[in-house]
Amino acid sequence: MYQYDDYDRRIIIERAQQFRGQVARRLSGEITEEEFKPLRLQNGLYMQLHAYMLRVAIPYGLLSSKQVRKLAHIARTYDKGYAHLTTRQNIQYNWPRLANVPVILDELASVEMHAVQTSGNCVRNITSDHFAGIARDEIEDPRPYCEILRQWSTFHPEFAHLPRKFKIAVTAAPGEDRAAVRFHDIGLRMVENAQGERGFEVLVGGGLGRTPVIAEVVRDFLPKRHMLSYIESILRVYNLAGRRDNKHKARIKILVTALGVEEFRRRVEEDWEKSRTPALELPDAEVARVSAFFAPPPYENIAADPDRLISLGLGRDRDLGNWVKNNVFPHKVPGYSAVVISVKKPGIPPGDVSDTQLDAIADIADRFSFGHTVVTHTQNLVLPDVKTSELPRLHAELRALDLGEANVGKLTDVITCPGLDYCDLANARSIPLSLEIAERFDRIDYLNDVGDVSIKISGCINACGHHHVGNIGILGIDKRGEEFYQLMLGGSPGNDASIGKILGRALAQNEIVDAVEKVLGRYLEIRDSIDERFLDTVRRVGFDPFKEAVYGSADPLEAAGGD
Amino acid sequence: MPAANHWIVTGNFTDDGAVAWRRADGTWSRAIAEAGLLADEASAKAIAARAVAAEQREICDPYGIEVFAEGTTIDPLTARQRIRANGPTTPIRRPDSGISR
Numbered sequence: 001m002y003q004y005d006d007y008d009r010r011i012i013i014e015r016a017q018q019f020r021g022q023v024a025r026r027l028s029g030e031i032t033e034e035e036f037k038p039l040r041l042q043n044g045l046y047m048q049l050h051a052y053m054l055r056v057a058i059p060y061g062l063l064s065s066k067q068v069r070k071l072a073h074i075a076r077t078y079d080k081g082y083a084h085l086t087t088r089q090n091i092q093y094n095w096p097r098l099a100n101v102p103v104i105l106d107e108l109a110s111v112e113m114h115a116v117q118t119s120g121n122c123v124r125n126i127t128s129d130h131f132a133g134i135a136r137d138e139i140e141d142p143r144p145y146c147e148i149l150r151q152w153s154t155f156h157p158e159f160a161h162l163p164r165k166f167k168i169a170v171t172a173a174p175g176e177d178r179a180a181v182r183f184h185d186i187g188l189r190m191v192e193n194a195q196g197e198r199g200f201e202v203l204v205g206g207g208l209g210r211t212p213v214i215a216e217v218v219r220d221f222l223p224k225r226h227m228l229s230y231i232e233s234i235l236r237v238y239n240l241a242g243r244r245d246n247k248h249k250a251r252i253k254i255l256v257t258a259l260g261v262e263e264f265r266r267r268v269e270e271d272w273e274k275s276r277t278p279a280l281e282l283p284d285a286e287v288a289r290v291s292a293f294f295a296p297p298p299y300e301n302i303a304a305d306p307d308r309l310i311s312l313g314l315g316r317d318r319d320l321g322n323w324v325k326n327n328v329f330p331h332k333v334p335g336y337s338a339v340v341i342s343v344k345k346p347g348i349p350p351g352d353v354s355d356t357q358l359d360a361i362a363d364i365a366d367r368f369s370f371g372h373t374v375v376t377h378t379q380n381l382v383l384p385d386v387k388t389s390e391l392p393r394l395h396a397e398l399r400a401l402d403l404g405e406a407n408v409g410k411l412t413d414v415i416t417c418p419g420l421d422y423c424d425l426a427n428a429r430s431i432p433l434s435l436e437i438a439e440r441f442d443r444i445d446y447l448n449d450v451g452d453v454s455i456k457i458s459g460c461i462n463a464c465g466h467h468h469v470g471n472i473g474i475l476g477i478d479k480r481g482e483e484f485y486q487l488m489l490g491g492s493p494g495n496d497a498s499i500g501k502i503l504g505r506a507l508a509q510n511e512i513v514d515a516v517e518k519v520l521g522r523y524l525e526i527r528d529s530i531d532e533r534f535l536d537t538v539r540r541v542g543f544d545p546f547k548e549a550v551y552g553s554a555d556p557l558e559a560a561g562g563d
Numbered sequence: 564m565p566a567a568n569h570w571i572v573t574g575n576f577t578d579d580g581a582v583a584w585r586r587a588d589g590t591w592s593r594a595i596a597e598a599g600l601l602a603d604e605a606s607a608k609a610i611a612a613r614a615v616a617a618e619q620r621e622i623c624d625p626y627g628i629e630v631f632a633e634g635t636t637i638d639p640l641t642a643r644q645r646i647r648a649n650g651p652t653t654p655i656r657r658p659d660s661g662i663s664r
């Protein structure tokens with residue numbers, strides 16, 4: 001993985017030193033909270049309901065075992081013994097004391113980590129496919145491009161005060177979009193043109209939040225060497241024309257919608273023609289230099305044995321079999337597999353991982369996966385490079401750590417934002433719903449029967465839990481100070497992107513999980529075969545059967561009544 | 564749900580972000596039960612405005628909220644304020660914080 005050079009190291013250490021001074025002045029009362037707030041936000045430090053929250057950037061989700069150990073140490077020493085995996089491949093600490101934050105930043109800097117670009121109206125942490133570098137279906141490893149974007153965007157002076165936050169995701173797997181690129185401000189999809197050259201399809205203006213929008217294609221094919229200059233032009237058009245008068249209308253998706261994609265494209269292309277200089281072109285040598293950091297690890301030469309996984313999946317040990325079927329994914333190197341460690345165990349808030357688990361994961365990564373771990377936007381962890389023959393041993397170790405749940409991509413693998421248990425912006429709690437879902441449906445046969453279905457929960461319209469793109473989405477709303485929930489169906493973040501729609505009237509907290517159960521029950525009754533996924537059934541039959549199941553009537557007035 | 568009958572002033576401690584409740588004597592507590600009761604919104608607003616200026620070192624973003632107070636208990640009236648008063652409703656990995664407070 002990428003190693004900092006002197007410049008990277010210096011800017012991160014200098015930033016931590018500056019923040020130490022700012023914290024000291026805040027603690028002495030020399031500066032007020034109003035003055036301090038923009039400074040702390042630039043360093044990933046939020047004020048939540050009960051405490052500060054520090055969000056740590058994990059570029060494209062990739063962690064070395066040394067970094068994981070450091071995250072464990074910070075959790076143990078300065079927080080309440082756990083870290084929380086976020087829906088943008090980052091982690092956050094929910095309980096740091098202000099005086100300790102500069103020390104935490106020093107600790108992070110010592111392992112080439114920081115908390116910049118995790119807040120504020122800048123280019124945020126770059127995200128990618130959690131199987132980047134190992135996916136069978138990818139054209140090329142996208143991480144060198146993510147890393148180049150990280151270096152370009154960090155402290156970029158022209159784009160430090162954009163109208164709103166700005167999120168970029170990159171994927172190089174045309175077959176399956178695991179990075180939800182269509183729901184980012186800019187999504188880059190690596191593609192090959194008719195001549196066999198590689199470049200990016202550039203999508204702009206996607207996003208969730210108050211106004212969910214699927215990104216539009218602004219350029220079908222951008223040669224790779226122009227990646228930075230073209231993105232600069234997009235950002236320049238946005239920086240000039242994006243609205244700054246209304247926070248809710250300031251994201252680039254609003255600008256693209258307002259101008260229309262044709263006009264937006266025209267402005268970008270015009271700016272690009274004027275502004276691109278050879279200085280912004282990516283030289284092959286630089287791409288090669290960065291790519292060298294992502295060279296494949298020393299894989300062993302193992303003969304391909306596709307039956308091996310099948311026999312593990314069907315073997316006598318049903319725990320192992322289910323885990324292999326649900327949590328193990330194909331790897332491009334014969335004899336290796338990618339393993340998703342589920343951080344969704346009944347009774348534990350989704351994505352919370354303890355200091356001892358983190359330490360153990362670091363050891364496991366060293367022994368089973370060349371020292372690497374990847375955070376997924378679904379709040380799980382990936383061990384990217386596991387020998388298929390070692391899966392039984394790995395599974396036994398993970399199970400002993402309470403990390404052996406066999407539910408990846410299944411009903412209980414819920415994406416859940418922090419919600420009203422932690423988040424200052426929340427309308428309603430998310431985590432208790434997730435825990436209730438985990439408890440109620442914790443039967444592997446049922447999970448396997450229902451098959452691939454995603455539930456995503458957000459505690460407010462900001463949509464950190466990606467509810468719009470859940471096959472089943474749940475959105476917390478506030479009705480006169482009390483928690484209610486809207487149930488949505490039909491969302492998908494991938495290549496078949498769609499935005500879920502509200503099923504009917506909002507439901508109280510004690511009704512919402514029952515409603516999910518009714519929806520699933522109806523799906524099992526009406527799917528046309530066990531191979532028809534939940535999403536396909538919803539798309540085929542529409543909402544009426546589900547409205548009828550939840551509200552007792554498909555009558556739109558009745559289902560929508562009272563809201 | 565009982566109707567509101569008082570106001571109190573709340574914010575977060577600068578040191579650790581914990582929820583703070585303003586006592587009647589002008590000091591700040593971590594327990595809602597110790598909050599000083601105020602008769603109306605205007606009093607709460609005036610005290611919060613004063614705290615923004617004079618107590619900003621200790622407290623961030625003070626503001627008033629409505630409560631129902633009876634005997635020694637003070638009940639917030641919204642889910643948000645109930646959770647602020649009582650802490651997260653979901654398990655915390657190490658609730659006894661292990662950090663010096």
Ligand code: SF4
Pocket residue numbers: 417418419420423424425426427458459460461462463464465
């Ligand atoms: S969706 Fe809303 S409640 Fe959930 S974390 Fe984001 S801002 Fe907070």
